[in-house]
Amino acid sequence: MSTATPESANAPAAPLIQISNLNKWFGAFHVLRDINLSIASQERVVICGPSGSGKSTLIRCINRLEDHQEGSILVDGTPLTRNLKNIDLVRRDIGMVFQQFNLFPHLTVLENCTLGPIWVRHMPRQEAEETAERLLDRVQILDQSTKYPGQLSGGQQQRAAIARALCMEPRVMLFDEPTSALDPEMIKEVLDVMTDLAESGMTMIIVSHEMGFAAQVADRMIFMDDGQIVEENTPDAFFNNPQSDRTKLFLSQILRH
Amino acid sequence: MFFRDQSEMLPERPAPITEVGVIGWLRINLFSSYGNAALTLVSLALLVLIIPPFVSWGLIDAQFSGDSGAACSGIGACWAWLDQRLGQFFYGFYPADAHWRVNVTALLLVPALLYVLVDNLPGAKFGRWFSYVYPLLAAYLLVGGFGLEVISTDKFGGFMLNMVVGLTGIVLSLPVGILLALGRQSRLPVIRLLSITFIEAVRGVPLITLLFVAIVLLQLFLPPEVSLDQLLRVIIMVTLFASAYMAEVVRGGLQAIPKGQIEGAQAVGLGYWQTMRLIVLPQALRISIPGIVNTFIGLFKDTTLVIIIGLFDLLGHARLLQTNPDWIGDVDHEAYLFSAAVFFVICFLMSRYSVSLEKQLSQDRH
Numbered sequence: 001m002s003t004a005t006p007e008s009a010n011a012p013a014a015p016l017i018q019i020s021n022l023n024k025w026f027g028a029f030h031v032l033r034d035i036n037l038s039i040a041s042q043e044r045v046v047i048c049g050p051s052g053s054g055k056s057t058l059i060r061c062i063n064r065l066e067d068h069q070e071g072s073i074l075v076d077g078t079p080l081t082r083n084l085k086n087i088d089l090v091r092r093d094i095g096m097v098f099q100q101f102n103l104f105p106h107l108t109v110l111e112n113c114t115l116g117p118i119w120v121r122h123m124p125r126q127e128a129e130e131t132a133e134r135l136l137d138r139v140q141i142l143d144q145s146t147k148y149p150g151q152l153s154g155g156q157q158q159r160a161a162i163a164r165a166l167c168m169e170p171r172v173m174l175f176d177e178p179t180s181a182l183d184p185e186m187i188k189e190v191l192d193v194m195t196d197l198a199e200s201g202m203t204m205i206i207v208s209h210e211m212g213f214a215a216q217v218a219d220r221m222i223f224m225d226d227g228q229i230v231e232e233n234t235p236d237a238f239f240n241n242p243q244s245d246r247t248k249l250f251l252s253q254i255l256r257h
Numbered sequence: 258m259f260f261r262d263q264s265e266m267l268p269e270r271p272a273p274i275t276e277v278g279v280i281g282w283l284r285i286n287l288f289s290s291y292g293n294a295a296l297t298l299v300s301l302a303l304l305v306l307i308i309p310p311f312v313s314w315g316l317i318d319a320q321f322s323g324d325s326g327a328a329c330s331g332i333g334a335c336w337a338w339l340d341q342r343l344g345q346f347f348y349g350f351y352p353a354d355a356h357w358r359v360n361v362t363a364l365l366l367v368p369a370l371l372y373v374l375v376d377n378l379p380g381a382k383f384g385r386w387f388s389y390v391y392p393l394l395a396a397y398l399l400v401g402g403f404g405l406e407v408i409s410t411d412k413f414g415g416f417m418l419n420m421v422v423g424l425t426g427i428v429l430s431l432p433v434g435i436l437l438a439l440g441r442q443s444r445l446p447v448i449r450l451l452s453i454t455f456i457e458a459v460r461g462v463p464l465i466t467l468l469f470v471a472i473v474l475l476q477l478f479l480p481p482e483v484s485l486d487q488l489l490r491v492i493i494m495v496t497l498f499a500s501a502y503m504a505e506v507v508r509g510g511l512q513a514i515p516k517g518q519i520e521g522a523q524a525v526g527l528g529y530w531q532t533m534r535l536i537v538l539p540q541a542l543r544i545s546i547p548g549i550v551n552t553f554i555g556l557f558k559d560t561t562l563v564i565i566i567g568l569f570d571l572l573g574h575a576r577l578l579q580t581n582p583d584w585i586g587d588v589d590h591e592a593y594l595f596s597a598a599v600f601f602v603i604c605f606l607m608s609r610y611s612v613s614l615e616k617q618l619s620q621d622r623h
Contacts, residue, residue: 084528102518106543115535168526
């Protein structure tokens with residue numbers, strides 16, 4: 001299990017994701033500034049920071065939902081460029097969970113899960129359904145598999161979305177504020193699923209403000225502000241002994257209430 | 258301080274009599290306020306004024322037999338022409354000994370339509386294939402060739418002509434419209450520009466103008482040895498015209514789909530066409546059903562414009578009848594009324610189907 005410190009994270013043997021000198025603009029707005037980040041296999045990284053700091057944009061660049069203007073992103077050695085083949089290749093290896101779930105409302109939960117395996121991985125239907133049922137069972141909503149997303153609670157929808165991503169057997173899972181749109185009662189059930197996933201050794205990059213969860217699960221904390229990485233540290237050091245003033249201010253503000 | 262124990266929770270009670278049953282329905286729908294009650298009464302009075310005279314004119318006092326307008330008294334409606342002319346109203350000048358071909362085509366249309374429109378029919382797999390093959394089969398039956406006597410398309414007429422142009426237009430305008438709508442949203446500037454130009458150009462011109470272009474002008478640009486069938490030109494123009502409207506209807510649906518849906522599909526690894534076909538279009542088209550059917554209905558009624566190129570559709574034959582020396586002056590209302598009724602039946606069916614489809618889809622999902 002990786003216990004990456006900022007020093008060792010800069011030189012891992014064969015990082016699964018390697019981001020170098022990444023710069024991105026939305027029109028004239030410089031949203032990501034010179035990001036350098038490498039993530040090893042089986043590592044769990046939690047990214048936090050104030051809204052507008054670029055954390056969502058950063059992970060959306062990793063599966064090319066956003067393109068970048070400068071620098072490079074390598075996923076398992078494959079560079080992300082305009083090359084559609086590479087994008088397809090990378091997306092097969094990366095599962096993503098969104099703040100708003102983004103389940104397909106016209107398909108049942110089971111169909112949501114089998115769509116990718118059938119159409120992208122060309123898996124036989126029956127095999128895809130067996131995989132989907134196994135994973136729906138793992139996130140404990142197998143009994144909801146024939147329902148449509150609109151009939152599920154927020155927590156159930158997010159767990160279905162996690163199962164959908166897992167069905168593609170990804171090597172990396174990206175979580176973009178997975179609990180921010182949930183009622184407080186449902187946050188725990190989603191975090192439990194994510195903790196379980198972390199314990200199984202999945203590589204995870206999580207944008208989240210759930211600091212208790214982060215302290216428990218993360219190998220590494222990253223704090224971003226103004227489009228750049230301000231602090232990168234072990235959870236222990238990050239929460240108990242933050243170095244930058246900006247981090248201290250942020251932590252004091254979100255931990256106070 | 259107040260609290261309720263589990264055992265003290267209030268039980269459910271039936272709704273008051275004024276909210277349910279016949280009385281409830283009347284109250285809610287017809288007499289919910291003084292204004293509505295007044296409107297209900299006025300409407301009732303209007304119906305009493307209009308319906309009985311209309312029925313006695315159209316049925317009770319009407320004349321149903323006779324060889325010419327002279328047979329009609331003038332008090333009631335004159336339906337005597339139906340006997341002689343009904344065939345022309347439906348088949349136009351299509352040769353009488355080949356009317357069976359039109360009949361078979363019409364008969365086969367029923368299963369071909371049902372298998373497309375209704376889910377879970379027995380033999381659906383074969384049925385779908387039949388639906389796909391049907392257009393070719395219909396063209397073969399109506400035009401002939403390969404053993405069947407060839408009947409030139411200028412013999413097509415009456416309501417059969419409306420159906421041929423209308424149905425072909427409907428079947429083709431939806432896919433073309435969808436492609437145009439996608440093109441209009443394309444990231445590729447060339448495709449986007451072409452789509453926008455086409456849609457705006459076609460929408461900005463009356464259909465009659467397009468038909469004139471198709472019939473008169475097009476030949477000027479084509480090499481003289483190329484001669485496109487006139488009916489084919491009309492069908493192409495009607496289709497393109499409806500496609501432009503369809504594109505805008507579908508675009509409305511496309512824009513209602515949240516961006517997250519596309520991102521969700523991309524994150525799962527689906528490509529552009531898969532995303533459109535599996536995720537975006539099923540949802541967008543569902544939202545667009547009212548607009549799509551509206552366009553279909555408009556297109557179907559526009560088929561009456563074939564009269565300007567000298568083809569006589571249902572309405573054309575109504576006019577022929579009105580100006581026929583035997584009937585002139587006696588059937589002015591009746592011929593139009595009959596044509597209107599035929600169009601109404603088809604358009605009303607389309608409208609009801611759209612409503613039931615919307616209901617069925619919304620029941621499925623929520």
